Amino acid sequence: MSTSSPEAVKKLVENMQTDLRSLSMECKKKFPPVKEAAESGIVKIKTIAARSTGILAALKENSSEVVQPFLMGCGTKEPKITQLCLAAIQRLMSHEVVSEAAAGNIINMLWQLMENGLEELKLLQTVLVLLTTNTVVHDEVLSKAIVLCFRLHFTKDTITNNTAAATVRQVVTVVFERMVAEDERFKGIVEQPPPVQGNTNRRSVSTLRPSAKDAYMLFQDLCQLVNADAPYWLVGMTEMTRTFGLELLESVLNDFPGVFLQHQEFSFLLKERVCPLVIKLFSPNIKFRQGCNSAASPAPVEKPYFPICMRLLRVVSVLIKHFYSLLVTECEIFLSLLVKFLDGEKPQWLRAVAVESVHRLCVQPHLLRSFCQSYDMKQHSTKVFRDIVNALGSFIQSLFIIPNAGNTTALSAPAGGSGSGAQGAALGGPGAGGVGSNLTTQAAFEYRGTWIPLMTVSVQGSAKATYLEMLDKVEPPSIPEGYAMSVAFSALLDLVRGITAMIEKELSVEEEAAAEFRETHPDQQWQPQPGAHLVWEEMVSACWCGLLAALSLLLDASTDETATENILKAELTVASLCGRLGLVTPRDAFITAICKASLPPHYALTVLSSNAANLSGKAYSIQGQSVQIISPSSESHQQVVAVGQPLTSQPQGTVVLTAKNIQCMRTLLNLAHCHGAVLGTSWQLVLATLQHLVWILGLKPGAGGALKPGRAVEGPSTVLTTAVMTDLPIISNILSRLFESSQYLDDVSLHHLINALCSLSLEAMEMAYGNNKEPSLFAVAKLLETGLVNMDRIEILWRPLTGHLLEKVCQHPNSRMREWGAEALTALIKAGLAYKHDPPLAQNQRLQLLLLNPLKELSNVLHADIRQKQLESVLQILQSQGDSLGPGWPLVLGVIGAIRNDQGESLIRTAFQCLQLVVTDFLPTMPCTCLQIVVDVAGSFGLQNQELNISLTSIGLLWNISDYFFQRGEAIIQELEREEEALQKQAQEKGETLNRPFHPAPPFDCLWLCLYAKLGELCVDPRPAVRKSAGQTLFSTIAAHGTLLQQPTWHIVIWKVLFHLLGRVRTSSTTADKEKIESGGGNILIHHSRDTAEKQWAETWVLTLAGVARIFNTRRYLLQQLGDFFEAWEVLLNHIQSAALSKNNEVSLAALKSFQEILQIVTPVRDSAGDAFASMGVPPVLIDPLSASGPGRPLVRSDSLVERLTRYNGAELQAPPPGEESALEDSALWWSAWNTWYRTGTDSTRPPSGPTEKFSFIPSQPFLTALIQIFPALYQHIKANFSMEDLKKLGVILHGAVSVPISSDASPFILPSYTEAVLTSLQEAVLTSLDVLQKAICVGPENLQVMYPAIFEQLLLFVEFSCKPPQYGRMETKHVANAKYNQAEWVALNYVPFAERSLEVVVDLYHKTACHKAVINEKVLQNIIKTLRMPLGLKYACPSESTWKLAVSSLLKVLSIGLPVARQHASSGKFDTMWPELANAFEDFLFTKSTPPDNLSIQEFQKNEAVDVEVVQLISTEILPFANFIPKDFVGQIMTMLNRGSIHSQSPSFTEAEIDVRMREEFSKVCFETLLQFSFSNKVSTPQEGYISRMALSVLLKRSQDVLRRYVEDERLSGRCPLPRQQVTEIIFVLKAISTLMDSLKKTQPENVDGNTWAQVIALYPTLVECVTCSSSEVSSALKEALGPFKDFMQPPVSRVQNGES
Secondary structure, X not given: OOOOOHHHHHHHHHHHHHHHHHHHHHHOOOOHHHHHHHHHHHHHHHHXXXXXXXXXXXXXXXXXXXXXXXXXXXXXXXXHHHHHHHHHHHHHHHOOOOOHHHHHHHHHHHHHHHHOOOOHHHHHHHHHHHHHHOOOXXXXXXXXXXXXXXXXXXXXXXXXXXXXXXXXXXXXXHHHHHHHHHHXXXXXXXXXXXXXXXXXXXXXXXXXXXHHHHHHHHHHHHHHHHOOOOOOOOOOOOOOOHHHHHHHHHHHHHHOHHHHHHOHHHHHHHHHHHHHHHHHHHHHHHHOOOOOOOOOOOOOOOOOOHHHHHHHHHHHHHHHHHHOOOOHHHHHHHHHHHHHHOOOOOOHHHHHHHHHXXXXXXXXXXXXXXXXXXXXXXOOOOOHHHHHHHHHHHHHHHHHHOOOOOOOOOOOOOOOOOOHHHHHHHHOOOOOOOOHHHOOOOOEEEEOOEEEEOOOOOOOOOOOOOHHHOOOOOOOOOOOOOHHHHHHHHHHHHHHHHHHHHHHHHHHHHHHHHHHHHHHOOOOOOOOOHHHHHHHHHHHHHHHHHHHHHHHHHHXXXXXXXXXXXXXXXXXXXXXXXXXXOOHHHHHHHHHHHHHHHOOOOOOOHHHHHHHHHHHOOOEEEOOEEEOOOOOOOOOOOOEEEEEOOOOOOOOOOEEEEHHHHHHHHHHHHHHHHHHHHHHHHHHXXXXXXXXXXXXXXXXXXXXXXXXXXXXOOOOOOEEOHHHXXXXXXXXXXXXXXXXXXHHOOHHHHHHHHHHHHHHHHHHHHHHOOOOOOOOOHHHHHHHHHHHHOHHHHHHHHHHHHHHHHHOHHHOOOHHHHHHHHHHHHHHHHHHHHOOOOOOOOOOHHHHHHHHHHHHHHHHOOOHHHHHHHHHHHHHHHHHHHHHOHHHHHHHHHHHHOOOHHHHHHHHHHHHXXXXXXXXXXXXXXXXXXXXXXXXXXXXXXXXXXXXXXXXXHHHHHHHHHHHHHHOHHHHHHHHHHHHHHHHHHHHHHOOOOOOOOOOOOHHHHHHHHHHHHHHHHOOOXXXXXHHHHHHHHHHHHHHHHHHOOHHHHHHHHHHHHHHHHHHHHHHHHHOOOOEOOOOOOOOOOOHHHOEHHHHXXXXXXXXXXXXXXXXXXXXXXXXXXXXXXXXXXXXXXXXXHHHOOOOHHHHHHHHHHHHHHOOOOOOOHHHHHXXXXXXXXXXXXXXXXXXOOOOOOOOOOHHHHHHHHOOOOOOOOOOOHHHHHHHEOHHHHHHHHHHHHHHHHHHHOOOOOOOOOOOOOOOHHHHHHHHHHHHHHHHHHXXXXXXXXXXXXXXXXXXXXXXOEEOOOHHHHOOOOOOXXXXXXXXXXXXXXXXXXXXHHHOOHHHHHHHHHHHXXXXXXXXXXXXXXXXXXXXXXXXXXXXOOOOOEEEOOOHHHXXXXXXXXXXXXXXHOOOHHHHHOOHHHHHHHHHHHHHHHHHHOOOXXXXXXXXXXXXXXXXXXXXXXXXXXXXXXXXXXXXXXXXXXXXXXXXXXXXXXXXXXXXXXXXXXXXHHHHHHHHHHHHHHHHHOOHHHHHHHHHHHHHHHHOOOOOOOOHHHHHHHOOHHHHHHHHHHHHHHHOOOOOOOHHHHHHHHHHHHHHHHHHHHHHHHHHHHHHHHOOOOOOHHHHHHHHHHHHHHHHHHHHHHHOXXXXXXXXXXXXXXXXXXXXXXXXXXXXXXXXXXXXXHHHHHHHHOOOOOOOOEOOEO
């Protein structure tokens, strides 16, 4: 029933009347005024009640009057009256009919009662009713009411005190509740606070609404009071305690956080008043250090006071919890203080309370997150969150290091009893009830002798404090021993749980969002909020070090299974969280901690120690106290459950495992099992540890890789307790499940797992090196297991898995290790091939190849046992899956073909048997694309050098394979072309070009090409037998099946097969060893022509070159259709050239034969060629003279020709029409041949440059003859463009060839005996070549005739050989005449017949060509004369007498033809230089320096003189008569010469008797006559003739003068002795000449005689007179005749002036 219902109102009115009546009754006697007032009140009420409506409102309006009687009643101070009045007032209040004024009056009345100490409890009740029922009390009235309650709190009476305290609390609450209600009412209205002057922070109270203002004033005064300052508003307070004040502050802050957060005024109070107050009150606690003697210090330090301290901490907790966002800076200070209180130097109770406060923070993960954001993540801020965690850690450590400092009366156990069940349940540890052994023992931590019990502190996740709640205690309580440790432990666990749960929840939400996003936007990238991640990472980074330090220590110290479980669980959750966040270092650190705990103490495991080293370097300094990560102590009293051998490189001693180790191991397995996906690189740590544990426990791998407990025999030092024995199967099972569960890992994690196993395996291998201790096969076994369970996605792990097994394990020197590696690998391959993949392997070619690939890779392993295993697997695979291998064939063939020479015969033989099986059974079933590989493999068996028979057999296999190709051609072509199209399409899509060997050729042709290429390789095998067999097979297959090839493929056959082969053979031959090979082993004798490697290679070279040349010849028509026949031709010629120039006579001669064959100088008979081919089933291809296209002319292709070539099946070929051959014939080819011929010739005939060694190679005569014989035929084809240049080149070669000497061994067969004048066949060939040339020029066009001079030049060079045989370099040759055949190494030929024949040719040719312009222009005549000068000059000194005679007769013949021509062209000056040459020739011959041989007979001498006379006659008939066409100098020389001849020409060596004959008188006479004849020609037709006469005279006179003078001189000197006969003869001759001259002068007209001549004649006179004294009578008579004519000169002098003229 509400207070405003009519019934309630009626009742109220009635009650009021009753109360007033009672009051008037009571006061009737003692207090009349009261009575009156009461009665008037009754009247008043009745009046109001009489109204029909608004009774309550009227009551409230008149409440002052209504209340007045009661107030007066209270004033009587009579207990009974007072109680009655107070009750009545309360009734009014409860009906809310008290106005503000009335309320004020009431309060004042209550105040009086209070001061009088009356009815205290009733007063409190009244105040409470007044304030709670309505809101009329404000401002001072309210403050007075509150003060009243406060004052009652400090009375002597406990009940009053406590009631007052409760009332105060309630009143304070009411005040704030009113404010909250008021805010609610004004919620929608936004007020603009008036601008505040001055400091804007200090908000004036005037802006607040009434209730708010009251609350504000109240709170402000509470702060004042706690701070021991006077209140502003609560006037009249007399006393106050801090503890009470702090409690009130705490309750307001805790209950009404919204007020402070919403109103700036209140926030300001918090900041400006509450926080400084708290910090100030904390100061004694901060400064106090336990153990300081306070008396000694000058300023006594205030001691920490438990009640205040504890309340302050509560306030701080509330501040932090609610107002953290407002008070960021202040909270930083509070938290730092809190951390300081955990310090070891603080009192024990203070640390306990602080640890409880910290625990309170630890259960609020969101708050911790804010700390992290506000402090740790800000740049210059304290790392508060980190400090809290580290402080907890160092607190726990300090408990172990300084136990119970300052608290000696520690209880041994808390009252809660030590039942582990309760405690287990409290700690929330799983399986707490299930551990029977633990029920009796107290759970505790024990470390280095310090024992700390563990008690139940609070339920997981809530921080229920004990000491923070002791509000009634004044003295600090005593703290039981394990309490602080237990709280800290709980705090740590809660912190870990809270943070990890919070972050993981947020992570999951984000991951879901990401997944959703990916579904809706598959094309976009999911972008997470970076902020969140940063916070998470920072939180973990900040706390992990401290956590790890504390947890590791606790784990080491824990003696209780449940506690251990909790610690491990905490470590595990942090590790997995770090993993999810990708924080590698902390993740690895926690995992390392678990791993270390699993292993025996101080167990040397590198993976872990290296990781721990990184951590132990970090010491955390917390308020100057460093926290070290403590290494585990080994003295923990733990139950030992196993003893085993360590898996380390030094096998020494044993190690023990405890129950805790096993517990940790299980956690490790759990971690790997549940959180494998986030382990990443830490798999390494986990697996390494498991490997060592497995080893210590003696588990060994069995089939499929699962680990089973080993037999006891395995490790004699392995001791297991029954507890562990029962655990082992479980552990083994979990281990297997762990690897089975790898099928649920994502790909990246799976890769991490594989990598870790691989590196483990590497370590195990490292250990297994060098000692034969059994290796740890854990890793290999687990790799196998992991592979087998992940068969469905085998692709992603196949490469790393098999790669490791292949490269590392299978190559390990330890055979057990290696065997397991091969076992694992082959098992995986077989399992992979047998597994029902989806799609099946047949359709998933890539996967099949992937699976087979490692099998192939095994081929690279050198160990025979591995190869054996591999070949066995191949055999099994062939047998089980041979028909379905399909695309796997290449790999299988690869394995068969992976033979190496170092593998020994047996392996090679096994593999070869496999190949034979494949060739006989599987060729039709394998894809045609693999046929090429079969060819390669067969080839590789041919190339191995272990077993010659296998090599030869494999060449046979290649022949069989080629037959298979031939028979199944159609089918193979179709399949290959389908394949090709597919490949082509793929390549186009990728935008690449198709890449396969011999690419542009069609695929079937490529197959043939591979076969040819393989045979080609075998053709250069080091063993001659293989070479020969392969060469024959190669040329046979090309001949037999070549017609199957398409025309363009021939291009490749030529270039890639034949030329490539030729090149290799050439290289090998030129570098082959020249050492003699001793007999070929056993009793085989080697013929001397094959007894060096070089000679054996020479045979190969000859065969190969001949084979290629034959193909060029027989397939000429076909090859000429190819675009680059010209280049091929060039290359072939190049090969012929290099063979021809090889230093081996057999090769060089064979090369020229091939040259002749391809030039078709040796033309094969057409019919027989056709038959030969027909017999092989190949239609004949016509062999026409070289015809192809080259750079010279475009190719003229007639369809009929091409058609005939392509329609080879059955159509008869007709010969090409006659015009076609010439049309197709192409000069470029011939010119190319000419160039080759020229290079060959030049190089083979070029003499060696330096001083020659004994071994320098000199070409043989048959070779040179063959070479020169090629020219005439070649010339027929190139004569059209044969130029001067070419002629010169030819000349060089001919000259060189003729100059080559002959080896003395061969000379008897080549050289004619010296007496016969016969030419060698080489010389014949040379002259024939020149003959061919000159005949061609003769009939050729005009422009060819410029070549005549060059031919002359060449022939003249040969003519010179007669006197000067050619030198061949600096080689010394002996002349055959004086050489015994065995003395000289080299013999020069007899060149005289050759030179003389050449001379005859010259004369002949000159006869024909003297008038040719070129011959005239090029001064051929002069050259002939110049050349003849040499034999003419040598005369008797010539090697052969016939030479000079032939030379003279030739000269006479030539001059008789040439001089008329010369005269004819005199004016052109073209013969100017010839005349001096001719004069010199005459002079050299007529006055030779050589003496005739002694045995020359008189007749011979006279014959020779007749020749001289002939020459002079030629001069007188052919030269002097035409003096006007001849240069003066020449005539002068002739005159001088005649003069010299006319006077005397005789050889002084003759005996007196012969002198008259040998004086050549006949010759002198002719000379003189000629001189005289030309001295005075009367008929001077031209001035030229007169000039000749003058010249002749002048010469004659000068000569006479000289002779006379010499004679007179000699006569005088000789005295009585007569002068020699010849001198006398000479003088007589001269005197006769003078007389003849005088006669002639007389007969001549005087004007014809030059004045100069007269002067010379007269000058003779004195000299003649001198001779008068001579003694010889002959001289005297001659003198007389000479002096006679001088009389004609004697006449008187003539006067100068005649007839008046001067």
